[in-house]
Amino acid sequence: MxxxxxxxxxxxxxxxxxxxxxxxxxxxxxxxxxxxxELVSTGIGTDHRGxxxxxxxxxxxxxxxxxxxxxxxxxxxxxxxxxxxxxGRKLTQTGPIIEYLEATLNIxxxxxxxxEDPWATAEAKRIMWIVxxxxxPYQNIPFIIQAMGEWGMVKAEPTKxxxxxxxxxxxxxxxxxxxxxxxxxxxxxxxxxxxxxxxVPQIRxxxxxxxxxxxxxxxxxxxxxxxxxxxxxxxxLEEAGGVVQPAVFNPEKFQTYTKEK
Amino acid sequence: MLGQVLSAEAPHVPIASARLEAxxxxxxxxxxxxxxxxxxxxxxxxxxxxxxxxxxxxxxxxYDTLNPGAYYPRPKHIHYIVSAPGFKQLVTQxxxxxxxxxxxxxxxxxxxxxxxxxxxxxxxxxxxxTSR
Numbered sequence: 575m576x577x578x579x580x581x582x583x584x585x586x587x588x589x590x591x592x593x594x595x596x597x598x599x600x601x602x603x604x605x606x607x608x609x610x611x612e613l614v615s616t617g618i619g620t621d622h623r624g625x626x627x628x629x630x631x632x633x634x635x636x637x638x639x640x641x642x643x644x645x646x647x648x649x650x651x652x653x654x655x656x657x658x659x660x661x662g663r664k665l666t667q668t669g670p671i672i673e674y675l676e677a678t679l680n681i682x683x684x685x686x687x688x689x690e691d692p693w694a695t696a697e698a699k700r701i702m703w704i705v706x707x708x709x710x711p712y713q714n715i716p717f718i719i720q721a722m723g724e725w726g727m728v729k730a731e732p733t734k735x736x737x738x739x740x741x742x743x744x745x746x747x748x749x750x751x752x753x754x755x756x757x758x759x760x761x762x763x764x765x766x767x768x769x770x771x772x773x774v775p776q777i778r779x780x781x782x783x784x785x786x787x788x789x790x791x792x793x794x795x796x797x798x799x800x801x802x803x804x805x806x807x808x809x810x811l812e813e814a815g816g817v818v819q820p821a822v823f824n825p826e827k828f829q830t831y832t833k834e835k
Numbered sequence: 836m837l838g839q840v841l842s843a844e845a846p847h848v849p850i851a852s853a854r855l856e857a858x859x860x861x862x863x864x865x866x867x868x869x870x871x872x873x874x875x876x877x878x879x880x881x882x883x884x885x886x887x888x889x890x891x892x893x894x895x896x897x898y899d900t901l902n903p904g905a906y907y908p909r910p911k912h913i914h915y916i917v918s919a920p921g922f923k924q925l926v927t928q929x930x931x932x933x934x935x936x937x938x939x940x941x942x943x944x945x946x947x948x949x950x951x952x953x954x955x956x957x958x959x960x961x962x963x964x965t966s967r
Binding site: 603765766803804807 | 839841844845846847848849893894895960
């Protein structure tokens with residue numbers, strides 16, 4: 575079967591993926607025209623162990639060419655988001671995707687989400703990295719389920735697991751101290767930066783824990799509230815299921831998996 | 836009336852402390868005063884259905900008023916002069932009619948949630964351009 579080649583950029587994402595949301599927040603807050611990057615939602619399922627995995631979207635031309643819904647056939651990392659170019663190149667990892675789009679898209683008007691001042695840009699990127707490298711991986715639900723099921727980590731409800739709460743608390747505590755010197759209305763000064771695009775999905779993940787965010791991290795919380803007052807941001811959250819993230823993993827399959835061990 | 840004032844430039848952040856000077860007709864479609872000229876030409880008791888509201892920290896304004904009447908040939912509407920430091924002043928209107936009833940104007944249409952008694956008009960956002 576001959577499939578029509580897309581002539582636009584396509585971003586494979588999933589509404590439950592906080593990494594995907596960083597890129598979508600960048601697109602909306604930067605004012606990138608909606609037709610410039612097509613959003614393609616992947617599927618979601620569980621593997622034979624009950625661990626959440628993303629799958630290639632059914633019926634998509636790319637899936638048909640691959641001949642499988644196994645996402646690792648498309649991206650060996652098995653993760654989203656994935657930016658697909660019309661010529662077939664693929665780019666993964668949120669920071670590189672955003673920086674490539676910013677450097678190459680001809681965006682009419684709007685403000686860059688990286689400040690002109692190099693120090694302020696470094697401050698924004700520092701928060702990006704704390705979220706992407708030091709926080710998100712340790713509170714990632716598939717990671718926690720796998721650690722409980724395969725490596726004997728203490729059993730608990732995955733979204734409120736002690737490991738998850740420990741790392742969120744540890745890193746949010748560090749970010750809170752940094753925000754004391756760099757935050758204004760948003761994480762770095764009074765304009766939205768990439769730091770805010772990374773913080774919003776991470777704070778949304780943390781809402782599912784029992785951590786009292788507004789009391790423990792008041793500056794971080796004020797940044798979150800100021801971001802929610804931006805209609806473009808609220809729209810992104812609503813399209814992903816609401817301010818509070820809906821559950822996507824299957825607790826019954828998770829139970830079966832841990833009992834087998 | 837409930838609405839938000841935003842920066843016209845992406846990422847469209849809310850504008851705090853923006854001033855909205857509003858004026859409108861009564862239910863019969865009459866202004867107070869009915870004659871033209873600046874408000875300073877009139878005594879306080881001759882002026883009505885005018886006021887100023889200031890947006891809060893997240894750019895929202897809210898005020899209670901009468902549902903304005905339409906006057907030929909215009910559908911019902913509320914006038915605004917919107918200003919905020921660092922932004923160009925904007926003169927605009929909110930149209931309160933049904934979709935298709937309003938002329939093609941820059942300020943988009945809104946919908947009244949209830950038609951009798953007290954109603955909330957969730958106004959479309961007002962966008963201000965920066966003055967640099």
